[in-house]
Amino acid sequence: MSIWDYANPKKFMDTTTPAIPWIFGGAALCLVLGLVWGFFLTPEADKFGSSVKIIYVHVPSAMMAINAWVMMLVTSLVWLIRRHHVSALAAKAAAPVGLTMTLIALWTGAVWGQPMWGTWWAWDPRLTSFLILGLFYLGYIALWEAIADPDQAADLTSVLCLVGSVFAILSRYAVNFWNQGLHQGATLSLDAEENISDVYWLPLLVCIVGFILLFLALVLMRTGTEIRVRRLRALERQAQRAVA
Template structure:
């Protein structure tokens, strides 16, 4: 029976991704470049936001991935805790820096976007603030991974941190919403609701979201492969020294 758990075997994972990764990477590059070029060069200005509307092709995909990368890490951590598949723990580790960079991009583009709207570079808007807190969670998670020497212990500890952190990140989201209501514009700017975005902006946005997602997948696969190799190397070196 071919199940997803086959890929929990590092050897199988390496063999499969070896074939798949170049294709994903090329598709990701093409889609991303295509979506961004479409968005940047071939969309009109918004009648209210002017040219700043072009920033959504970076901001929205990055923000989406910033959250979904954490969710992916959460899922991978749970799989590691329950089924003890090393690939899963290493994939969570591999995704963290990518998620952190996505969060950073969402923050920077959000701040730049907010500048003409709010008249200030940084507004303690609930959304931006939540992303800032998420960024801190990413930093802590990565720091713990690199601080613990034993691979399995590090995987265990970071998995629990990811679980606990998820709960607290959610709490922080509500707390921040409560703490600063109302300074941000409504859904017309947030572009969460599909009906607020005209098709002319929406279609290139979908393409660039697809590009970002593919890029994320490609990067996580690449980095997971690196982590698997690094883990194997540490094991071999340890055996040599014991030798």
């Protein structure tokens, strides 16, 4: 049995529907554990104070904002190459979740930036890149909404996703070049000397796992909804043809 068997809508639904509550449960468990651990059981950092604790939301949401786009890129490619409807619908389902993650990352960044840099917003490369990513999500979602025929919409949004990915990466470099900013570098790379200490790292890891599970559950649930909508439409049209 190959992985492509799950591309059959019915098989996909049968497999994922019972799993969704468990994934939600796992996400809730990880998020409660990670956030309580991170918020109340870690020491305050010397130079950041208690505001540092927003990383437990900021970092995972920022990661998922990018990962969601990567997932959309992969599922779009699968749709264009193998024409599995579930793949296209999964990309459609992931976009609003990715946009929400982007907004959470931007908002927590602003809340964190206010005490740290003394401003809600700075045209810092990372913040700016996320703002642009948010615009890409908006355009992608708007294109899905604008087209009535689902197959045509899937094709066009997939091409947009491909082209958009190239330009998103270009924008990232352009923005970096345009303004070397205030934001600290990535603090999670495994080999970095100045990695944040384990005290903060472990609860953060739990939070990241929680966000991944939450994203997975939301996307599976939304994909399921999209599949049901398509099935309903297909049944209605079949009934119409039977009458005609």
